[in-house]
Amino acid sequence: MTEQKGIHADAQGIKVIAFDVFGTVVDWHGGIRVEVERMLPGVDGAKFARAWRAGYAPAMQSVMARIEAGEGGFTLVDELHLHILDEVLRDFGLDERLDREARRELNAAWHRLPAWPDAVEGLTRLKAKYTICTLSNGNIGLLTEMAKRAGLPWDCILSAEVFKAYKPDPRVYLGAAGVFDVAPGELMLVAAHADDLAAARACGLRTAYVERPLENGADRPKDVSPQPDNTMHVRDLVALADQLGC
Amino acid sequence: MTEQKGIHADAQGIKVIAFDVFGTVVDWHGGIRVEVERMLPGVDGAKFARAWRAGYAPAMQSVMARIEAGEGGFTLVDELHLHILDEVLRDFGLDERLDREARRELNAAWHRLPAWPDAVEGLTRLKAKYTICTLSNGNIGLLTEMAKRAGLPWDCILSAEVFKAYKPDPRVYLGAAGVFDVAPGELMLVAAHADDLAAARACGLRTAYVERPLENGADRPKDVSPQPDNTMHVRDLVALADQLGC
Known part of the structure; x- marks a missing residue:
């Protein structure tokens, strides 16, 4: 056969x-940096990109811990990225610069990485x-x-x-x-x-x-x-x- | 924006x-018919293909019923197809014609459909x-x-x-x-x-x-x-x- x-x-x-x-x-670094600098002129896009990425592993660990404790379900990375973005904007003192719609637009930069x-x-x-x-x-x-x-x-x-x-x-x-x-x-x-x-x-x-x-x-x-x-x-x-x- | x-x-x-x-x-019909006739010369491949396909919906219904009753997990179609193949071979009186390895080979015909x-x-x-x-x-x-x-x-x-x-x-x-x-x-x-x-x-x-x-x-x-x-x-x-x- x-x-x-x-x-x-x-x-x-x-x-x-x-x-x-x-x-x-x-x-990811180059792609996020460019889009951050496009949407937030004057901001250090390289540093912002690293801060956003740094939140990724802890966010996933926290989801897995909640699942194991029976306290939550699996969460898509799109949602984790948006949550981390909120934190980074706050940490960078940029909370006023982007509304909800603009945050969703910037969050989709992860879909557009070169x-x-x-x-x-x-x-x-x-x-x-x-x-x-x-x-x-x-x-x-x-x-x-x-x-x-x-x-x-x-x-x-x-x-x-x-x-x-x-x-x-x-x-x-x-x-x-x-x-x-x-x-x-x-x-x-x-x-x-x-x-x-x-x-x-x-x-x-x-x-x-x-x-x-x-x-x-x-x-x-x-x-x-x-x-x-x-x-x-x-x-x-x-x-x-x-x-x-x- | x-x-x-x-x-x-x-x-x-x-x-x-x-x-x-x-x-x-x-x-599916053309693809299965040809492979059945290749591996089981003399068998009506068109009829065999229809019988195999006819077992598909009931097999899925039975998996979903078992899941709802808490008695089983989700099952891949590769596995369902193999199980139905065993039944069709028996119904066609062909049980002796194909060993386990040949059945797995024929089952993979579903991966090769034109x-x-x-x-x-x-x-x-x-x-x-x-x-x-x-x-x-x-x-x-x-x-x-x-x-x-x-x-x-x-x-x-x-x-x-x-x-x-x-x-x-x-x-x-x-x-x-x-x-x-x-x-x-x-x-x-x-x-x-x-x-x-x-x-x-x-x-x-x-x-x-x-x-x-x-x-x-x-x-x-x-x-x-x-x-x-x-x-x-x-x-x-x-x-x-x-x-x-x-």
Whole structure:
């Protein structure tokens, strides 16, 4: 019988490549900075962007703690972003500058983040050989609009919203393997963040670290030195396609 | 302020078009018939395909009844299809002809269904103006592999699996509107099945009926006469793109 079932595997047994999105595929800092400076002239957009992003992990932790205590349900990142925006505007003394409608408009900047310059070419080449999907805490609607605007050619948009848990919860990584009916080791997570990759490895996934030295802004270069635990270490998504023979 | 937020609406206010898949976008009868006849020479593939498909709705109803009774969880369609296949093989007196591995291979035929000849062109044109997604009871992995093989250019793959309920449960239709943060009337469901469209209308969605007269096989033409309750009635997806000015 010919092998027609399921998804093809490469020589290493990798069938599906899942991508973290914010910072890994798109430039959240650059995108948010530009839109903040457009809507709030005179404000330091780079600093504002970092403050907004800094509220993200604590907000998700707080949702998960409430769910575990039986006190609340899963919350979309669009809603978390809006709540954090309110706090950042207050902390920056800008409460009077944006009304509710303007805040919703600025909040949607996360749907409009620009892809890193290598992303579309890299993903397009990888898609010819692998099934490629997002694996992001961003909600499905956000990721869909972003993909449509930036031309990101996902085979499938997977999100924390599908699994009702955020990364680094194991349900997200193992849930993604379950969706495609593959073993954890047949799924590789690509991310620019060591904590995301470490949590994926703990679930048995392969991992690829992508260098995004300016993820936090041109004036805040981050350490992108290789860590031996990852399956791969690449400069960008074109280099990933090169190394995987795509 | 420029309107940069969210997804564009057409003159009728439609922003997102969701598609039923089995029968509407792909030819389940033709695809299953061919693979049955390949793996079970001498068997009437057309009749076998109809029997397999006939088990689908009752299987989903039985899962939903068990969930409501607190006796079970949501079940992926891949698993339901395999269970129905076991029953059909028994009913056809073919139990000895396929082992477990061959059954899994035949079951994956649902991942390999061919698109109707108009589907890729119609969807590609619609995608330029609208956000297009699946809204199928098929599971995400199945729909992703099908799209990759058939070249279906979805912006997003939505499935009963996301909402943990099957169509015609209102949670699926309203859940899809929620994913994209649009009103029900800004979402249009396209399907070749009157019951699916009726349930969508009851939730406030717009609806488009697509004629697929040979969905059940060339020897079982079905009634495709227009029903006035639908927003649109089209011959195929190219005609839908024409009528929507895409």
